[in-house]
Amino acid sequence: QVQLVESGGGSVEPGGSLRLSCAASGTIFSIGVMGWYRQASGKKRELVATINDGNTNYSDSVKGRFTISRDNDKKMVELQMDSLRPEDTAVYYCKAYIAPDGLRIYEIWGQGIRVTVSS
Numbered sequence: 001q002v003q004l005v006e007s008g009g010g011s012v013e014p015g016g017s018l019r020l021s022c023a024a025s026g027t028i029f030s031i032g033v034m035g036w037y038r039q040a041s042g043k044k045r046e047l048v049a050t051i052n053d054g055n056t057n058y059s060d061s062v063k064g065r066f067t068i069s070r071d072n073d074k075k076m077v078e079l080q081m082d083s084l085r086p087e088d089t090a091v092y093y094c095k096a097y098i099a100p101d102g103l104r105i106y107e108i109w110g111q112g113i114r115v116t117v118s119s
Contacts, residue, residue, distance in 0.1 A: 002026035002108055004094045009113035016117070017082045022094030022110055024075040032097035032105065034070055034077040038090035038115075048092070049079060062088075084117045091115075 008020045024031060035050030035057075049058045049068040056068055067080040077094060094110035 002028060002098050002100060002106065004096055004108050004110035006092065006094050006110045006113040009092065009115050011116040011118065012084055013119060014084060014086060014117055016084050017080070018084065018115060020079040020081065020092055020094075020113065020115070022077045022079075022096075024096060024098060024108075027100045028075060029099045029102045031072070031075060032099070034094070034096040036068065036077070036079045036092055037095060038088075038092045039112075040087075040090040043090075045093070051077065081115070084115075086117050089115060089117050 003025050004022050006020060006022045008018060012018050033050055033052040036048040037045050038048050039045040047059050048062055049066055051068045051070050065083045070077040091112040091114050093112045096108050097105055098108050099105040
């Protein structure tokens, strides 16, 4: 029922920019913390950034280059990625805590979207 769908991925040159979007849909009463994770080939999935009530948190590797934001009316979270580096290449996953009825809350993951930074 409740889903997160990412969009905006693709391939970009080093130093370029991409903007990822994640839209929540389905039966939603409220949405808590939202964030982005990524997993590079052969590596463990890692935190990129989270946001809730205007508070943001970034991993050291992306701090100053990436900006996370959300639109609660649209039930979306975005990740603006600037000054991209080859090491940013990964599958990016959207995550959110979603309450469908005010009683339960679930950790929901998107399917993932590829970001490739190369020359």
